Amino acid sequence: MSLANKPNRKLIATLAALLFAGSAAAFNLDSNVPITVNADNARLDDGKGIATYTGDVVMTQGETELTADRVVLYRDETGLQRIEASGQPAHYRQAATEGQGKTDAKALNITYSAPESLLTFEKEAVIEQNGNLFRGDIIHYDSVQRVVTAEGAANDNNGSGRVEMVIQPRSRQNTQDPDGSSQGQ
Structure with a gap:
């Protein structure tokens, strides 16, 4: 790794801490709160452990919500392993803790890998929280x-x-209403 890349990694880690401060995990598979899926159509292949939902799909668990044109859930004997969503765009919304507002993300493709607790946003990806923003092809x-x-x-x-990254000054981040909306600036 060149020295030029080291500051970029540190900057990204710092920006991530600002953007996602207080965020909860994505869909929490250890939670007692069920995951609910609503869609126009559903197909369950129990033998393969694949459930496919199409048409105005809304997947929720507590205050975490995923909306898309198509969502595919992959399960094995241990439970839900992977969620793949696609849309024009697909949207992911998650409540943050500690009064940090909501995380609102969108991309043409969103994938959640449960074993790695990894969310991947691909193609026209944008993640926003409290005016902070990440934009890229893959996040x-x-x-x-x-x-x-x-x-x-x-x-x-x-x-x-x-x-592209936009980081709001701390003074703006500290003027949030309890619901995460900004007071007049």
């Missing part, structure tokens, strides 16, 4: 370690091909 979020890594796309004239 990985480790919900246990609270580490975000982002990658830009190849520059194809549809964007800069780079990762």
Whole structure:
């Protein structure tokens, strides 16, 4: 690794801590709160452990919500292993703790890997919380370690091909109502 990359990793870790401060884990499979899925259509292949939901899919657990055009759940003998969602875009919303507001994310594809507690947002990915923003082609979020890594796309004239981060000043972050909305600025 070159010395030029070290400050970037430290910056990303710092920004992740700001953006996801107080976030809870994604879908909590150890919770007593059930995961509920509503959709226009559903297909369960119990032998393969695959459930496919299509058409205005809404998946919730407590205050965590995933909406998409299509959601596929993969289970094995130990439980839910993976969630794959796609949409135009698919949306992921999660309440944060400690008055940090909600995390609102969107991408054309969202994948949650339960064993790694890893959320991956692919294609036109945007994650926002309290005015802080991550934008990139691919964003990985480790919900246990609270580490975000982002990658830009190849520059194809549809964007800069780079990762964008917007971090609000602490003074703005400290002027939140209990529901996470900002007071007039």
